[in-house]
Amino acid sequence: MEIKSFIRNKKAILFITHHPFANPMAIAQVEEFKELGRAAGLQCEKVSYQVLKKINPATLIGTGKIQKLKETIKETQAELIVFDRSLSGIQSRNLEKELEVMIIDRNQLILDIFSQRAHTYAGKLQVELARTLDELPRMVGAWMSSLSRQGGGIGTKGPGEKAIEIDRRQVQLRAKTIRQKLEKIRRVRKGHRALRKRNNIPSIALIGYTNSGKSTLLNALTHTSAVTVKNLPFMTLDPTTRKVHISNSQNVLCTDTVGFIQNLSPHLIEAFKATLEESASADILLHVIDLSSPLMKVQMDTVNKLMLEFGWNQKPCIYVYNKMDIAPKEKVFQTNSHPKVFVSALKRTGLDKLKKTIGEVVSNIQTEEVQLYFPKNEEDKVYSLDRKAFIYKKEASSLGILCYARMGVAQLREWKDFIVKP
Ligand SMILES: Nc1nc2c(ncn2[C@@H]2O[C@H](COP(=O)(O)OP(=O)(O)OP(=O)(O)O)[C@@H](O)[C@H]2O)c(=O)[nH]1
């Protein structure tokens, strides 16, 4: 299956709908958009700015700006304009007609990057589904605009409408077929994960904003260069899982996968369910954060919001503040998530502390059910046990107390003198 990029190597104008006011956040937002253009392989000829005071429903921007854009297109020979926000089907069609170049929005730009990065069968299917889902509402838009041009309205069927309806049905059918294929893949992957669980190796997923250094960290933890690293957003798409030794007695399976970005379209999220499930099934999450980015807070909030949306917020999570080597020192004081570790995946520093923290969290989740007996003279220890383990039943006798508890590896070691054979 071949997935084509529609925009690679095209001469493009990036259209930004706000001004890069002299504040580091706004500048960084613009930079992020330019980086997306770079990741898609665009030849960026010009960046055009306009603060949108009023939104024109038909074309998003006003007629004055359209005229100016016509001149810029002539000047730069641009073949494409990319808008930094969503465009409706009607808006992009009208703009295409007026400006006579290809018009895409931020979602389509991201989709195109994904199409260039998808190498596995599952990855390609997911991109295909995301594209198809993105196409559907645009077709409705096209239909509506064709109706209004023909002066038709509700109840009057103009010529061309039937054809669009057929197109639409075909697209819906395509989405259905891809979904069925993806469902098969998800079932197989589920089976693999169940097998791993039976082997009792804890699993960890690297999650985080795109370009935060997830793949670099996986390479550092495995002493390999298993995953390609580049200073570009969405370098990684398909998941890679590797075994990581965190101590002499403990291995974990670590999965690196696609990163997140602000305003990810729901279609993309829906299409990438199979990939996201790899992280969803992990026992522990490692939220990798770029400590050096001026957008660190926005990036963390974006990831935290998605975690909440996916229901991952209940999972044990370690916050890994990366790029320590280039982050301003005072940034360390702006971190308040726990448990947290500071690393440089590139320089491979802080990794021992990270492995130790992973080990601690693993021992907390590897719980076992045990019975502990406390003779009368040591009954006060039950209070301290209560704070460290989950006691789900107590039975008192005249000589002591029997506790039924669930505890992690570290606690099992600590309380071994009181554990009784069932
Ligand atoms: N200075 C510095 N750069 C780093 C560090 N970790 C990663 N990088 C750089 O950050 C860029 C992105 O790294 P990746 O590991 O590809 O990031 P990622 O999170 O996997 O990104 P995507 O797969 O694109 O979402 C690369 O240029 C890395 O060399 C670090 O600790 N310090």
Ligand SMILES: [Mg+2]
């Ligand atoms: Mg990566």
